[in-house]
Amino acid sequence: MRQLSENLFLFEDTCNVYVVRSAHDAVLIDFGDGDVLQHLSTIGVTRVTDVLMTHHHRDQAQGLPRAVAAGINVWVPHTEQDLFASIDAHWQAREIYNNYNMRQDGYSLLASIRVAGTLRDYQTRQFGQHTFTVVPTPGHTTGSITLLSQIDGKRVAFTGDLIAAPGKVWSMAATQWSYNGAEGVAASIASLLDLKDRQADVLLPSHGEPMRDPQDAMDLLVSRFRRLLDERAQNPRLFSLRAQPYAPITPHLLRNRTSTANSYVLLSHSGKALLIDFGYDFVTGLASGSDRASRRPWLYTLPMLKRDFGVTSIDVVVPTHYHDDHVAGFNLLRECEGTQVWAAENFADVLECPSRYDLPCLWYDPIRVDRALPLDEPIAWQEHTLTLHAQPGHTLYAVAIQFEVDGKRVLAIGDQYQGDDGAQWNYVYQNRFRIADYRESASLYRALQPDLILSGHWEPLWVTPEYLDRLQERGESLERLHRELLPLDAVNFDAEGFGVWLRPYQVTARAGETIVFEVEVRNPFARQAQASLRMVVPADWCAQPNEVCLSLSARETRITSFAVTPHGAAVRRARVAVDVTIDGKRFGQQAKAFVTVTPFVEANGDE
Numbered sequence: 375m376r377q378l379s380e381n382l383f384l385f386e387d388t389c390n391v392y393v394v395r396s397a398h399d400a401v402l403i404d405f406g407d408g409d410v411l412q413h414l415s416t417i418g419v420t421r422v423t424d425v426l427m428t429h430h431h432r433d434q435a436q437g438l439p440r441a442v443a444a445g446i447n448v449w450v451p452h453t454e455q456d457l458f459a460s461i462d463a464h465w466q467a468r469e470i471y472n473n474y475n476m477r478q479d480g481y482s483l484l485a486s487i488r489v490a491g492t493l494r495d496y497q498t499r500q501f502g503q504h505t506f507t508v509v510p511t512p513g514h515t516t517g518s519i520t521l522l523s524q525i526d527g528k529r530v531a532f533t534g535d536l537i538a539a540p541g542k543v544w545s546m547a548a549t550q551w552s553y554n555g556a557e558g559v560a561a562s563i564a565s566l567l568d569l570k571d572r573q574a575d576v577l578l579p580s581h582g583e584p585m586r587d588p589q590d591a592m593d594l595l596v597s598r599f600r601r602l603l604d605e606r607a608q609n610p611r612l613f614s615l616r617a618q619p620y621a622p623i624t625p626h627l628l629r630n631r632t633s634t635a636n637s638y639v640l641l642s643h644s645g646k647a648l649l650i651d652f653g654y655d656f657v658t659g660l661a662s663g664s665d666r667a668s669r670r671p672w673l674y675t676l677p678m679l680k681r682d683f684g685v686t687s688i689d690v691v692v693p694t695h696y697h698d699d700h701v702a703g704f705n706l707l708r709e710c711e712g713t714q715v716w717a718a719e720n721f722a723d724v725l726e727c728p729s730r731y732d733l734p735c736l737w738y739d740p741i742r743v744d745r746a747l748p749l750d751e752p753i754a755w756q757e758h759t760l761t762l763h764a765q766p767g768h769t770l771y772a773v774a775i776q777f778e779v780d781g782k783r784v785l786a787i788g789d790q791y792q793g794d795d796g797a798q799w800n801y802v803y804q805n806r807f808r809i810a811d812y813r814e815s816a817s818l819y820r821a822l823q824p825d826l827i828l829s830g831h832w833e834p835l836w837v838t839p840e841y842l843d844r845l846q847e848r849g850e851s852l853e854r855l856h857r858e859l860l861p862l863d864a865v866n867f868d869a870e871g872f873g874v875w876l877r878p879y880q881v882t883a884r885a886g887e888t889i890v891f892e893v894e895v896r897n898p899f900a901r902q903a904q905a906s907l908r909m910v911v912p913a914d915w916c917a918q919p920n921e922v923c924l925s926l927s928a929r930e931t932r933i934t935s936f937a938v939t940p941h942g943a944a945v946r947r948a949r950v951a952v953d954v955t956i957d958g959k960r961f962g963q964q965a966k967a968f969v970t971v972t973p974f975v976e977a978n979g980d981e
Contacts, residue, residue, distance in 0.1 A: 379526035383417055422446050423502060432484075456665065496710045537591065538581050539582045652702075654703070690716050691716070694775060695772035718773040730877045749762055750763060770807070773788075819842055882969075906954070907922045909936040
């Protein structure tokens with residue numbers, strides 16, 4: 375046990391474990407194998423209240439079961455929570471054969487542990503007599519954090535494995551987040567530059583000695599990393615994008631040049647800003663996989679936005695659709711900037727209750743909507759007026775956002791179209807694409823006559839009459855091709871190919887607890903028909919009623935419900951389904967949902 379200052383100690387284990395003392399209590403930064411617990415009495419500590427983890431690797435975390443058994447609260451990075459608390463599911467799902475995922479999530483815990491909570495990016499929390507600020511510092515892993523605190527008169531930074539010594543890192547292999555990529559190198563540069571701006575007095579790494587000249591230590595590492603990226607010819611725009619992340623389209627309309635999906639900024643004379651979409655800010659490359667720990671939103675460019683354009687607050691954010699690359703940063707905006715989320719009424723529930731829906735590209739956490747916006751009605755924000763129009767195509771749950779700024783009629787369309795010419799279809803059947811969607815969106819654009827179209831992944835497009843004509847022709851062509859390809863005269867389930875949907879799609883319940891499922895059914899026939907719906911559940915479960923019969927008019931869609939009660943042992947992702955027959959024709963078990971059953975707990979707490 376080495377004393378670094380009056381109340382700060384370092385214990386060398388499988389990683390550096392830092393002890394922050396508050397009288398006879400202590401907080402630990404990382405845990406190693408847990409041997410530190412046997413040595414605390416030498417510094418007068420009788421109780422450890424909390425362990426704060428910088429990242430999920432086993433050298434930091436392998437002893438955590440000892441901490442949990444001792445009644446110590448374990449706090450983990452929010453992005454990496456599943457690699458602590460749900461690691462069993464990770465090991466079951468992780469690719470082994472034909473593996474192109476080079477992330478070091480194979481260096482995770484062997485078994486799940488109980489966590490007290492998560493350390494959310496930019497959050498400041500008090501543990502003992504000290505406060506800690508969570509700074510997102512991806513690089514060594516996508517979800518790595520640095521913890522900043524004022525201890526014994528010094529501003530110290532617990533940096534995990536972001537830096538090991540002046541100009542050095544503990545692992546280069548960890549910075550490769552994809553096959554032959556260098557995403558973590560670029561992310562490390564961004565993180566180091568951000569950490570430099572925060573003016574720490576001392577850097578305390580997970581491996582290596584404390585660094586009491588942080589600026590020079592980080593400058594040397596940035597310089598070496600930059601030479602590596604130059605040699606690899608990767609991320610050539612990293613430094614220019616950091617210097618100027620936002621580019622004006624018009625004086626009061628900006629584009630974020632650094633995000634995976636474009637986000638746009640509408641500026642007000644008051645200094646307030648409205649964002650259209652905000653997913654993954656300042657992306658240095660995407661990690662392999664799509665689990666929670668592979669996707670890291672942050673607010674990296676907001677200080678530059680405020681500095682360069684006089685923005686005083688991020689007042690409102692409005693999504694064009696629900697996909698993760700357009701909404702991943704919304705919760706951070708609310709928590710850190712006080713930003714309100716305004717979302718169209720046709721998909722506000724998808725944001726707030728993602729587990730209800732069987733859809734691609736859902737964000738992992740619910741996003742609370744402060745204001746559900748009606749469609750086709752003007753919405754005032756500051757001196758601007760926005761109107762949201764339903765825009766199915768890329769997804770059923772999307773809008774085109776119409777507004778005027780600096781004398782230009784603008785339409786933000788999200789991911790409806792793609793390609794340099796802005797006319798290529800971008801439909802995904804499981805997003806609930808319908809065959810007439812692109813004809814209808816072309817008609818909408820022609821009616822609105824925008825001067826400028828803002829897309830989700832391409833450069834802003836100045837509109838010509840010829841462009842609108844091309845969209846109309848292509849939309850009609852796409853519809854015609856689907857009508858030729860599908861047997862719609864006999865059975866019309868549109869482009870989706872299904873006529874039944876089950877919600878919620880994912881639900882957790884205790885054994886004996888009743889779950890109400892909502893079933894949406896569509897009549898695929900051009901005539902009135904009888905629909906028979908039967909809930910299919912595991913053998914020892916109960917479904918009420920056993921069967922629902924509905925009379926549906928031609929092409930009608932109706933919603934009904936079933937009550938399902940699970941029994942028996944705890945299980946992860948048990949399957950339930952709806953078997954449907956319409957007008958005597960069997961379509962089988964078209965819709966499914968997952969039910970995770972937790973053990974029944976008696977009133978006295980005994981399982």
